[in-house]
Amino acid sequence: MPPMPPDFLQQLLARRDTWWGRESTGSGQGQSTGFADLDRILAGGGWPEQGLVELLCPLPCPAVLHLLLPVLASDGPGARLIANPPMRPSATMLARAGVPLDDLLILRSDDRATLLRASFEAIAGDTVRLALLWAPGGPLPAGTLRRLHMGAQQGRCLLILVRPRQAGQQPSPAPLRLDLSCPAPGELTVTVHKQPGGRAGQYCHLPLLPEHLRRRPPACRELPALTRRPTPEPALRTPLLRLPAPVVPEVRP
Amino acid sequence: MSALWLALHFPLLALEAEHGPRPEPRVLVRGNRVLLANPAARAAGVEAGLRLGTARALCEALEVHEARADQQHQALLREARQLLALTPQVCPAPPATVLLEVGGCLKLFGGFEQLLARVDRYRLHCPLTSRLGIGPTPLAAWHLTDPPALDAPPEAARFQAWLADLPLAELDLDERLRRRLQAPGFRTLGELFPLPRAALGKRFGVDFLDWLQRLLGEQADPRKPISPPRPFRERLDFDDPLDDLDRLSGPMSTLLAKLEDTLNRHQESLVTLRWHLYLNNGHRDTLIVRRARQGYDAATWLDLSQRRLSHHELSAPLLGLGLDGGRPRPRNPGLAELFPDPGARPPLAGLLEKLAGEPALGVYRPDRGDGHLPEETERGRAPLASPPKTAADDQDSDQDRPLWLLDPPRPLTLRDRVPHWRGRPLTLFPQEERFSQPWHDLAARRYRVAHHPDGLCCWVFEDDQARWWLQGFF
Numbered sequence: 176m177p178p179m180p181p182d183f184l185q186q187l188l189a190r191r192d193t194w195w196g197r198e199s200t201g202s203g204q205g206q207s208t209g210f211a212d213l214d215r216i217l218a219g220g221g222w223p224e225q226g227l228v229e230l231l232c233p234l235p236c237p238a239v240l241h242l243l244l245p246v247l248a249s250d251g252p253g254a255r256l257i258a259n260p261p262m263r264p265s266a267t268m269l270a271r272a273g274v275p276l277d278d279l280l281i282l283r284s285d286d287r288a289t290l291l292r293a294s295f296e297a298i299a300g301d302t303v304r305l306a307l308l309w310a311p312g313g314p315l316p317a318g319t320l321r322r323l324h325m326g327a328q329q330g331r332c333l334l335i336l337v338r339p340r341q342a343g344q345q346p347s348p349a350p351l352r353l354d355l356s357c358p359a360p361g362e363l364t365v366t367v368h369k370q371p372g373g374r375a376g377q378y379c380h381l382p383l384l385p386e387h388l389r390r391r392p393p394a395c396r397e398l399p400a401l402t403r404r405p406t407p408e409p410a411l412r413t414p415l416l417r418l419p420a421p422v423v424p425e426v427r428p
Numbered sequence: 429m430s431a432l433w434l435a436l437h438f439p440l441l442a443l444e445a446e447h448g449p450r451p452e453p454r455v456l457v458r459g460n461r462v463l464l465a466n467p468a469a470r471a472a473g474v475e476a477g478l479r480l481g482t483a484r485a486l487c488e489a490l491e492v493h494e495a496r497a498d499q500q501h502q503a504l505l506r507e508a509r510q511l512l513a514l515t516p517q518v519c520p521a522p523p524a525t526v527l528l529e530v531g532g533c534l535k536l537f538g539g540f541e542q543l544l545a546r547v548d549r550y551r552l553h554c555p556l557t558s559r560l561g562i563g564p565t566p567l568a569a570w571h572l573t574d575p576p577a578l579d580a581p582p583e584a585a586r587f588q589a590w591l592a593d594l595p596l597a598e599l600d601l602d603e604r605l606r607r608r609l610q611a612p613g614f615r616t617l618g619e620l621f622p623l624p625r626a627a628l629g630k631r632f633g634v635d636f637l638d639w640l641q642r643l644l645g646e647q648a649d650p651r652k653p654i655s656p657p658r659p660f661r662e663r664l665d666f667d668d669p670l671d672d673l674d675r676l677s678g679p680m681s682t683l684l685a686k687l688e689d690t691l692n693r694h695q696e697s698l699v700t701l702r703w704h705l706y707l708n709n710g711h712r713d714t715l716i717v718r719r720a721r722q723g724y725d726a727a728t729w730l731d732l733s734q735r736r737l738s739h740h741e742l743s744a745p746l747l748g749l750g751l752d753g754g755r756p757r758p759r760n761p762g763l764a765e766l767f768p769d770p771g772a773r774p775p776l777a778g779l780l781e782k783l784a785g786e787p788a789l790g791v792y793r794p795d796r797g798d799g800h801l802p803e804e805t806e807r808g809r810a811p812l813a814s815p816p817k818t819a820a821d822d823q824d825s826d827q828d829r830p831l832w833l834l835d836p837p838r839p840l841t842l843r844d845r846v847p848h849w850r851g852r853p854l855t856l857f858p859q860e861e862r863f864s865q866p867w868h869d870l871a872a873r874r875y876r877v878a879h880h881p882d883g884l885c886c887w888v889f890e891d892d893q894a895r896w897w898l899q900g901f902f
Contacts, residue, residue: 252773253773262901268830276793277815280780283790293789296782297779300779391855
């Protein structure tokens with residue numbers, strides 16, 4: 176085999192779509208996910224700054240938005256985009272989580288081509304910092320995914336694509352793919368399907384809802400206390416009437 | 429054709445500039461003194477010049493407004509622009525009068541009577557209290573208010589007689605000059621007419637003589653009319669009818685370059701722009717292109733127009749293309765940043781403008797609203813709509829609310845009195861929360877949290893007919 180000219184190799188390596196296998200081995204390059212357990216199993220120490228991330232989950236998966244609330248709410252320049260959500264995200268809860276509603280845009284379309292075109296335009300336009308796209312029905316060829324990945328890199332945007340779990344059997348140009356499942360209400364298990372610079376197959380359990388919503392309701396209606404929302408401690412509480420301890424009768428052998 | 433002037437006085441302009449006439453007693457104050465009182469306040473005995481404390485003692489429910497000169501001027505200009513419908517010669521005479529030269533447009537409106545009818549119609553719809561004056565000169569029209577019913581323009585002698593009857597005490601002159609005029613025993617303006625003009629000038633000053641001559645029309649009284657807003661309207665006609673919309677980009681950029689040139693010359697910008705497509709079948713299609721904020725650069729307008737055009741279908745070949753610039757606004761450039769942040773991103777407005785032009789795309793910005801039911805408190809704001817002035821606050825922030833809402837709620841099937849979703853039973857939480865309905869005859873919805881075996885935490889409710897509905901997911 177003739178020796179390859181060094182400038183050709185340099186050109187090849189300088190291409191933006193060349194993926195360096197050990198590119199992000201140094202941890203702490205990404206942005207924190209807001210969940211310490213998830214940050215630990217991701218090789219970049221969190222979500223990558225830009226590019227395509229695939230989440231594979233049984234649809235509709237309401238927990239996906241919970242997983243991304245911390246990064247939606249993190250402050251920084253740029254808008255946030257939610258495209259093709261399966262239901263209506265509640266503005267009240269988004270505002271309670273600290274998501275700036277003025278910088279949030281929601282796209283919906285029944286036309287698949289329009290949706291993908293508009294999403295690509297938003298992602299590649301350098302305005303949007305984080306885009307969350309629910310994959311429209313129908314196959315997504317590798318070329319489309321690759322174009323989305325390149326557009327996200329060009330526009331410095333973290334594109335999170337939510338796809339059904341069956342899509343995990345097909346190869347994808349997304350560098351990071353995570354598998355999500357809900358073993359119980361309010362809990363999420365995240366398994367790494369593929370990641371650059373790290374191992375696949377690692378997993379973690381994340382509690383997403385507060386304790387009183389995750390707890391299984393009692394079968395009997397007379398025991399509602401466990402699932403009641405904890406009341407905030409009042410500053411001054413009147414001391415309870417303290418009863419004298421019951422007198423234990425001495426038992427003599 | 430002789431000159432004929434109308435004067436419209438707005439005596440309560442300062443009070444009515446903001447909200448129009450009100451039945452409640454209101455006064456305008458400056459520095460603790462009443463400047464102006466509306467009829468209701470005057471009926472209670474409040475007059476100009478009183479102290480505010482005295483006025484409040486006279487009238488308990490008195491509304492007090494501070495005098496604001498800029499607001500009054502804006503209101504006067506607004507009325508003057510309305511009156512441009514009657515004549516091009518509209519001259520605002522601050523503080524509260526607009527002068528109109530109507531001698532040249534009597535024929536246009538079909539005579540003097542028709543013109544007065546139009547003025548009356550304007551005064552009927554005008555939100556301000558007004559008085560009408562008429563005269564051969566601007567100053568005469570200013571003074572001769574509330575004319576009797578007229579069916580033809582009065583002749584010069586009649587005006588002269590009316591002017592002669594004007595009492596000196598009511599002239600629009602300096603207070604000291606008025607006293608000096610009345611000192612020799614004169615009561616009306618007519619008593620000054622026979623006096624030699626030179627002697628009048630010597631005794632009461634050249635300024636008064638000049639004023640009198642302008643009043644009587646012996647000397648010119650030039651007034652500066654307001655210039656009407658100047659919209660940009662251009663039309664291009666094609667030699668051959670066009671049936672391919674792709675070939676429109678050339679004519680469009682020609683028109684937009686002209687528009688940009690005009691806007692730059694006047695330092696103005698636009699928010700909305702209209703394209704008129706003149707079709708071969710006599711119809712005209714209008715395409716509206718909107719932007720999120722004012723703009724004047726032809727390139728962005730061309731991009732947005734082409735996006736808008738790509739969703740349009742022609743019903744007939746195209747004969748001409750028109751561009752209507754709408755209402756230009758003064759450009760107000762913000763301070764440019766000296767050292768822009770290297771990581772800065774372009775504003776969201778640019779993306780919104782592009783996405784708003786796609787008809788097949790639903791774009792909204794989530795927002796909170798006021799409402800009874802959960803689905804009503806969610807509101808989508810249109811992409812180019814401005815943010816609401818008062819944001820609805822989170823009323824029940826101590827309650828659990830779902831992150832996802834179904835609008836409208838989906839019905840659940842009921843088996844053995846247990847609601848089922850996707851064929852599997854829900855486990856209901858014992859706690860219940862009630863939401864009242866907006867209509868009184870409907871029973872309140874009883875909301876519960878429920879667990880689903882698929883690992884979902886749902887928000888369900890039972891209506892008054894014991895039917896169960898799924899409202900959202902936590």
